[in-house]
Amino acid sequence: AQKVTQAQTEISVVEKEDVTLDCVYETRDTTYYLFWYKQPPSGELVFLIRRNSFDEQNEISGRYSWNFQKSTSSFNFTITASQVVDSAVYFCALSDRMDSSYKLIFGSGTRLLVRP
Amino acid sequence: GAVVSQHPSWVICKSGTSVKIECRSLDFQATTMFWYRQFPKQSLMLMATSNEGSKATYEQGVEKDKFLINHASLTLSTLTVTSAHPEDSSFYICSARTSGRSYQETQYFGPGTRLLVL
Numbered sequence: 001a002q003k004v005t006q007a008q009t010e011i012s013v014v015e016k017e018d019v020t021l022d023c024v025y026e027t028r029d030t031t032y033y034l035f036w037y038k039q040p041p042s043g044e045l046v047f048l049i050r051r052n053s054f055d056e057q058n059e060i061s062g063r064y065s066w067n068f069q070k071s072t073s074s075f076n077f078t079i080t081a082s083q084v085v086d087s088a089v090y091f092c093a094l095s096d097r098m099d100s101s102y103k104l105i106f107g108s109g110t111r112l113l114v115r116p
Numbered sequence: 117g118a119v120v121s122q123h124p125s126w127v128i129c130k131s132g133t134s135v136k137i138e139c140r141s142l143d144f145q146a147t148t149m150f151w152y153r154q155f156p157k158q159s160l161m162l163m164a165t166s167n168e169g170s171k172a173t174y175e176q177g178v179e180k181d182k183f184l185i186n187h188a189s190l191t192l193s194t195l196t197v198t199s200a201h202p203e204d205s206s207f208y209i210c211s212a213r214t215s216g217r218s219y220q221e222t223q224y225f226g227p228g229t230r231l232l233v234l
Contacts, residue, residue: 035222043207045160045225047118091159101165101173102213103150104223108159 002027004094006107013082014115021077021110023092029053032096034068034075035104040088051075082114119143120212122226129200130234137195137229139210145190146212150223151183154207166193200233207231 003026013019025034036048049059051068059066063080079086089111093104119142127135139149148167152160164185166172172185182204184196193212197204207230211223 037225042227043209043230044227045209045211047222047224050222101148102221103162103165104211106159111157 002094002096002098002105004092004105004107006090006092006110008110009108010111010113012113012115015084016081017114018078018080019082019112019114021079021090021092021112023075023077023107025073025075025092025094027094027096027098029096029098032094035093035095036066036075036077037091037093038088039091039109045091048077079112082112084114084116087112087114118214118222118224120146120210120224120226122210122229124229125227126230126232128232128234131201132199135197135200135231137197137208137210137231139193139195139212139226141191141212141224144212144214146193146214147190148213149187149193150211150213151185151193151195152209152211154209154228160209163195197231200231202233205231205233 005024032053034051037045039045056068065078067076089109091109092107095104121140123138129135150165151163153163154160162175163178164172164174166185166187168187168190174180187193207228209228211225213221213223
């Protein structure tokens, strides 16, 4: 069965600290996609990244970076030099071909609080 | 690109009334739209998958007669909460997926609608 686990419920850091959000997934499919979304207090989910299962290269976008490791079924997200505006709930999600509707399987989310 | 709008953003209504929420993809055609419900401090719960021109597919435990979904065009899906009751108060979010090989495509989310039933 498909499953996404975000074991960290809440993380609190001081501004400028680096923080890593963990994501572990389960799927029997060999082809799948992984996503990260940010949900600020306003409520709208903002798409951050999509990564397919064949591309294990790490990705960096400004202060954001993602580490995809198939061997451990993990897709972790690191924010470098965190800022107060990074405070939000972050969701990791999985999409594969096991379900005909190709729906997203969400983790429970990690609430990040960045204190000034 | 890939903007999804939702209207209204806030609804307060009396118990027993019906509420319609619209979800629009503004700059792309969405063959599939999804409706989610989110309770405070919880993850998103998928309610139904809506494909243009066909009946919606509801997740287990979601009452199809209570939550009516219509996907009349490639840019518009509506969710109607019929005879709303206080327990229906929640944050409702839609998402839209571009056409193509579906499992590869990114879902883009609307800003959500907060429903409060008195």
